[in-house]
Structure formats: structure tokens, C-alpha cells
Amino acid sequence: MNIDEQLELLTARHVDLFSAGELKRKLAAAAKEKRGLRIKYGADPSAPDIHLGHAVGLNKLREFQDAGHTVVFIIGDFTGMIGDPSGKSATRPALSREQVSANAESYKQQVFKILDPEKTEVRFNSEWLGGMKFEDVIRLSAHVTVAQLLARDDFSKRYADNRPISLVEFLYPLVQAYDSVMVKADVELGGTDQLFNLLLGRELQKVYGQEPQVVMTLPLIEGLDGVQKMSKSLGNYVGINESAKEMFGKLMSVSDELMWKYFLHILCRKPAEIEAMQAGVASGELHPRAVKDELGRCVVDRFLGEGEGQKASEEFARIFAQKELPDDMPDVKLSGETGIIDLVVKAGFAPSNSEARRLIQQGGVRINDEQISDVKAVIKPVDGMILKVGKRKFARIVC
């Protein structure tokens, strides 16, 4: 691949890029010296669940790796104690050493579903931050002004609205920028919310006499609700370690408009290909459901193995289109007649009797496909009876 081809591939799908010219120069220099660039990517250690939102960035990293570059994957075990400013809480409980290493293992296991382990350098930022003295922190802080930090959109807005900004939050971008200095990053990748932090890395590298890193941001994709960014705390995410059934089902619940974004950023489909599908749907030739089915199958295959997507798709069609029973469902053991409320609670489908009562009254409870709407109904258990609550909760009764 020549430099221009590489550049085109590597910059696809980006939002911000500072700058294409610099990247090109770096690529050329690296090629000449027969070395790879160092691509930095930071991860927060407190939530070791990688989801499809992360896949957007990881996919890009993989493209860099395939082009011969090295990914420096930084696990922010130290910054994790601070908490990212975009979050609600300014501070988080510090993680213990064991937690950090357990999370790190979990991270690697997930991340390497996308990244090439051979071309990944995993680092913890406590490595260099942990040993810093307060004096060092002061010296580091001296390089940045409050005005610079207030330039960050999130900060300036909060400041203007008289909403609190904690001092640690101010420190966060600084620390992240310092990471870039320490790992001598050539390029840093992040979500668009990271733009400020990434750019500060450039400033700090200059202060430390390094060539500033190229900064590239990728979009934050919306989660299942189609509105909010995909995130663990909002619960609108698809984890890459979830079961095929869950993963497929969640993807099918994505709105028709949003699925195109997933094709682009999660599956890295070519824009032309996506436009062709969109045209197909618009003309009525292609059914949106079929397109979404393909999305589901491809994503499941990608993370859980070839063929898993097909299986998940078939099971989904069986349960929701043909209203048949799933392959496996939990057992509920009954020993004698049981009130319907008790049964629903016992199966774990309602957290309280009141909730179970509501479900029954709303017609959401079925036994052997027969709606039970009487709250006082008593069930005579028969081995193999099927309890269904809502559209997707099933249990088999055993006695």
C-alpha cells in the first residue's frame, strides 16, 4: 500500500483530524525508516465491559495495525480514580490492585476480539503516574492555564451555567495529555468527546520537546434507544461478550434509521455499499427487516464466531415472528398448587408481588399460551408447563 492509499484507509469515518498533512508526513517518515507509528488509545478501567460503542474506535485501531502500526493501549488505572469529567460524579472509588488487574485481564480478553495482540502494547498509566510526587504534579500543572482548560466545551458550558467543576476534573485532561508524552504517541485516537483532551496532548508534547501527536476522533454512536450515546451506565449498549441471543435481539431493536450507522461504524461497510442498501429499502426492493437481520447476523458472527449469527437469527424468527418457544429456558420447580402471583415472582420475572400483579392485570402473563388475567388464579403444576411473561421471558415448570 502506498502512502496515499494508507492515508485514505486510515482516515475513513473520522470526525476530527489534526491534521491529514501531519499524518501523511508521519506515515511517510515511518515507512522510510521501516517502523510503525505508535497509536495511543486510552481506556477507563472501572467498567471493563467493552461494547459496540468502543468497537468504533477499536476497528480503526485495527486498521492501523493492519497497516503495520503499533497500538499503545493504555489502561487508565490511575486516572480511573479521578473519573472522566463528562461523567456525572467527579470522583470514583479507587480501585484496588486486584480489581485493576482483574479488569485488565477482562479488557484484554475482549479487546483482542478486535485488536491484534501481536501489535498491541498494553500499558497502565499508574506506571508513570503512581510514582509522581506532588512537586511533579505542580510542575506539570504549570504548563496549562485555566483559560486553556475552560476552552473545553463541557467546562465552559458548565462554568457559564454556574454548575460545578471540580479541580480534579481539570486535572484529568492534563494527566491524559501527559500519558501521550510518556508513551511518545504519534497518533491518538478517541471519541469526539475526547477531542479537547487529545489536543491538549499535542500541546504538552510540544512542551516536552516531542513532535505533537496526530489527533483523530471517531463518532460516538447512539445506543439502542437511538438518542443517547451508547454507554454502560445508560444501559443502552450491546456488550461484545453477550450471548448471541441477546446481541442479536438487541440489534433487532435498533431503529431502522440507526442501523445504517451501525453498518458503517461497527461493521466498517463501505459507504457505497450502504447507499445501495438504502436505495433498495427506499424502492421497496429490500425489506428493512432483512437488512437489520443481516446487521444482527454479521455482528454476532464477528464477535462470537462464524455461524452463530445465523443460529441467533433463526431462533429470533421462531420466537418473535412465529411465536414459538426458545431453545432453552430456565426451570421453575413447583411442589403443589401455586398462586399465579407467587409463580411469576418465583420464576424471577417480577421483583415484587405488586409488580407481578400488574403484569397479570395487564395481560402479560401466559401459561401454555393461555392468558392468565385473574390475579387470584391458582396453578396446578404439570411437568413441562410453559410460563411466559411479556414477550421474551420464558420458563418451564417442573415438579
Place this chain on the structure above:
RNA sequence: GGUAGGGUACCGAAGCGGUCAAACGGGGCAGACUGUAAAUCUGCUGGCUAUGCCUUCGAAGGUUCGAAUCCUUCCCCUACCA
């Protein structure tokens, strides 16, 4: 240190002596419909041995027949001025 404004259910936010298990919005759940766990529409959304009872509006006391609402003390948060 001073001044002002706050702490209400999963979240945001009304309520400011009874009609408050607490408006409204979001989220969640259920139903209808469908092309699907899309979209849309409707309903529900503290708990219980359930036409009643119990616990909840930062905490503890108090006033009152009656408090999320008034008083006292305390805890916490925020902004502004020093």
C-alpha cells in the same frame, strides 16, 4: 468567613398545611398493531396477607386533629462575594 439558592420516587422536575403514594417529562414494563425487542397508539410504573393497611419527599426532634409542605437543630450540595 459572609450572602443567596438547594436536597422530592430509577433520572430530571413540580408541589410549599388536608383533595399527596406525591403533577409533568424521560427511562422502564405491559398491551394493541406490525415488518421486529422498528415506528405508532394505549395503559402501568413504592410495598403488603390488598376496596384496606404500611413505609417514603436529606437526618433527628417539635407544632398541629392533620406535615413533602410550618418551626428548631444537624448533615450535605451549589453559586456569588471575601
